[in-house]
Amino acid sequence: MAIVLELLSRKNIPLKHFKFEQDYVCVGRDFNNDLRLDDPYICPSHMLVAIDPESGQLMVNDCQSTNGIKVNGKYVKQANLVSNDIIKIGRTRIRIIDTKVPLPIAMPLSELEENLSWLNKLSLAFSLVFACLAYLLFSQYLNSVEEFKLINALPSELGQLGMMLIWPLGIATLAKVVKKESHLINQINLTLLTSLLIFALNLLQKVIIFNIQPDGWFSWLELLVFAVIVISFIWLSLFIAFHQPDKRRNYITAAISILVLAPILTLGFLKDDEFNSRPKYNPILLAPIYNITGTIGSEDFVDKSQKLFDRVDNLKNN
């Protein structure tokens, strides 16, 4: 039977594992040991891990070391070990592995991950950056009433693009630290695609508002669509960055989404009707070609306004 020892970092992250096809393992700083550890707080011959020939149990013996042995945080001279016990000698941590305990079966490869492989294209990233920049510049052009100079507009729009890239850079760095693989291109492409989607929906929203002058329900619909986009974006971002169980990913997504959406909900929707000397209305005006729905006569408009009088009368009672 073999003895398997795993060298741990200070935060119990596995660094290296050693498998010994023998019944005992001498551990110490001396080069004669089976497992040689370069730790100045460990004695040349520090401890012995052995399988008891009678019971077949793993046990550890202190070889009269200076600093002793801690098993699961307690000093021992001699102790029986079970799987996953952590031994601390000097400043080194070692985990005992029982090779008889079966490991969980492998996580199935996600189809989604395969389907997302198209995101990992540098050329796509370039074209998306170009598309976003073009959109930002164009909207600045549309909002200007003075002569438009590209060279003046470029710095601020590049800055905005830079802001948009903070998220993918951040999460890619995190992924690199934890998993040693950043998926930077994927993250950038995902972020830019989401931004473009939001830009497009924004334009659609203007056309809808201009044509049907919706009431309060429309802003709830806007919030709902926005929430769906934010949640899927965060989920996909996490999915690309880390290999984590679905449950854990869902929790993190929920937490971040709440952080993003809660302020929008409370500021924009739940805030009660605070007094304002300026009325709230939708000022959106679009060129005649976007005018799809019809118009009403001025008399109808005035007739309809009678209801508005009743509405403001009712506000008095609140």
Added chain:
Amino acid sequence: MRIFIFLLSIICTFSHSQQTAQSLFGQYQTALYQIKIIDLESGNKSSIGSGFQVDKAGNIVTNYHVVSEYIYYPEKFKIVYMDHLGEEGPLKLVDLDVINDLALVRKVNLSDAEEAFPIAPELPSQGSNIYSLGNPHDLGMIVVPGTFNGLKKNSFYQRIHFTGSINPGMSGGPVVNELGQVMGVNVATAGNQIGFLIPLAKVNELIENKDAAPLANDQLKVRIHTQLMVNQQRLFSRLKSQPWKTANLGQASVPAQITEFVSCWGDSNANDTDVLYLSVENRCRLDEQIFLHSGLTTGGVELEFEWLEGKDLSQHRFYSFYTDSITGAGAGNKAGKIDVTNYRCQEDKVTNIHGVTSKTVFCLRAYKDYQQLYDVLFVAATLDHQDKGLISHFTLAGVGRESASAFTQKFMDSIEWQ
């Protein structure tokens, strides 16, 4: 020698007018009072003005705005007078005229020798000397000589035009002719050496109620409400009945001087070469507003038109700018949370009888203290052109439902393409 006589005559005129002023001061100072609003909690005055006695029964005329705090919060304040000797005494509110900024108060305790200002039978001729009496800055009674310049032209709320400085504390003081007869009440100052006075007729109307019992606290706002309703009806029935003069603005024809008592102004950016659009503006408004209390004015009417032409702007650029131009319209009068509700708006695309299509926004807020009285805000932008458009906008303060609807209808249908 001639010069000497000339100088002498100038000195004589000067001393003559001074003499009149002095004699006036001496003659009537017993009937002239400082009116103070005292905060009951702190016992200190929160505002002051002037007032003058009109009969031996102790009735004193002053400005509504001097006593407005008491009218709004009768439990929090009291009104007292201070006479020329510094003696103080309580006053009761008998009546008010919020439209003409007048109030009638009455001394609770009468003395044996009550003095009163005589009321002039008619207005003096234009150019004659008149004297404004009052109590500015809490310094004691003063006399300001001035000239009677007739009734203010083009004014819905009639005012006497007075050349002379009326200071804030003189509000409510009388204006007398050379015989010492009251022919107006100080009300406001519109800059250097120009003041406005409330003319005789309005004072007489108020004094008619001098025998009435003092108004109960719960009747104060009822009285204001009635006066506001009658006034808005009078104003808007006049606006509705007469045809509106129109003016050309860009390619549109818009109402301009809708009545003689609105004043209109124009503006354009034609000399601004940096921008790529042309903007021509036309603004008309009723100059006077009705003061209700320091946070609430009403009775105003504003009309604004702006013709926009995107000379070198593409249609999308123009419409983006056009959107910005109708963003953030605000109320034309001052009103706070305690006075009015929030605005609510109705939006639609409307085609008027002349076939002009506009995106139209109609907003209302209601007065909390006064039933059936609203502030209206209207903004519309035409949608008939690729890179041109007309923004029409008006605000009405303190109007009834019918007046507001009739005005809105007439306004919307008065816009046409040339």
